[in-house]
Amino acid sequence: MNPRDFTREPGYDLTIALTYSFDPVFFENVVLHDLRIGGSGSIVIVGDPHEVDSAITNSQLALEHLGRRYMLSPATHSNGAFHPKLMLRLGREDGQVLLGSGNLTSGGWGGNRELGSFWKIGPAHDDQGHWIISLLGHIESWCSGEREREAITRAKLIPWVENLISEESDEQTPVLYSHSGSTLAQQLAARWSGRRFTKLFVATGSSDDRGAMLRWAHDTFGVTQVVLAGTPSSLSLEPKRLEKLPCDVRIKGFEEGLLHAKFYWFDGPDGPAAVFGSANCSAAAWLLDPDNG
Numbered sequence: 001m002n003p004r005d006f007t008r009e010p011g012y013d014l015t016i017a018l019t020y021s022f023d024p025v026f027f028e029n030v031v032l033h034d035l036r037i038g039g040s041g042s043i044v045i046v047g048d049p050h051e052v053d054s055a056i057t058n059s060q061l062a063l064e065h066l067g068r069r070y071m072l073s074p075a076t077h078s079n080g081a082f083h084p085k086l087m088l089r090l091g092r093e094d095g096q097v098l099l100g101s102g103n104l105t106s107g108g109w110g111g112n113r114e115l116g117s118f119w120k121i122g123p124a125h126d127d128q129g130h131w132i133i134s135l136l137g138h139i140e141s142w143c144s145g146e147r148e149r150e151a152i153t154r155a156k157l158i159p160w161v162e163n164l165i166s167e168e169s170d171e172q173t174p175v176l177y178s179h180s181g182s183t184l185a186q187q188l189a190a191r192w193s194g195r196r197f198t199k200l201f202v203a204t205g206s207s208d209d210r211g212a213m214l215r216w217a218h219d220t221f222g223v224t225q226v227v228l229a230g231t232p233s234s235l236s237l238e239p240k241r242l243e244k245l246p247c248d249v250r251i252k253g254f255e256e257g258l259l260h261a262k263f264y265w266f267d268g269p270d271g272p273a274a275v276f277g278s279a280n281c282s283a284a285a286w287l288l289d290p291d292n293g
Helices: 003-008 024-037 049-062 107-111 131-142 146-156 159-166 184-191 212-221 239-243
Strands: 014-019 042-047 071-074 086-090 095-100 116-121 199-203 225-230 248-253 263-267 273-276
Touching: 003 024, 003 086, 003 095, 014 146, 024 042, 024 049, 024 107, 042 049, 042 146, 049 071, 071 146, 131 146, 131 159, 146 159, 184 212, 199 212, 212 225
Parallel strands: 014 042, 042 071, 199 225, 225 248
Antiparallel strands: 014 086, 086 095, 095 116, 199 263, 263 273
């Protein structure tokens, strides 16, 4: 689904967006307009504190609706970058989720090569949404302002959401996110415990210089062959360090615009598995405790 179609979908009064970069002028002129068409009267955006501060400083004279039609909170989660890209819209009957690699910027919503997915949650859907209770709790702790936290509290009081709190569920969350003491690598290793993969296909917006995530994939799952696609100017992989990895790595340069998508396809004797979202192929995204930078 086109993200603009997602925001125009009617029936969802509350919208919560998580983003790394934020373009307030683009948001007010495009996204906010679409959200109001879709009936969102309460809008909370949580972004990386450095990116948010810079964006507001550079755009404040052009802003008309900040603090009136939407709330913007710098994330208080940790010393590291706040990097998720997720939009959650909640209404009286159900909710919907937009998850992917695109920030709340013009590039993230059309200028870059991005990857994302959309699905419905709630009592009448395959994904009943039990996993959002924990996420809402974390978002509430990331918000720096009282008004933003009150909006998250209201989300928990929507009847079908409130019912989820009291229900027991073994529903597996489709969304992984790093938080205190739990990295993405640790969570994925636990979820796929015992599985073996030999091949890994990666699309990434950036990388570290040593291929730390690729070494982890080998040590954890047995990956021996990697094909990695990315825009050459955005990749920091050093050939000499790649030669020391215990797997064969081939780099595929992507020249048709800026590849900003993050996608991982594992394949092997236990069948395929995939992960996508906001995590680049780097130690910072996969291996570092967010509370330790």
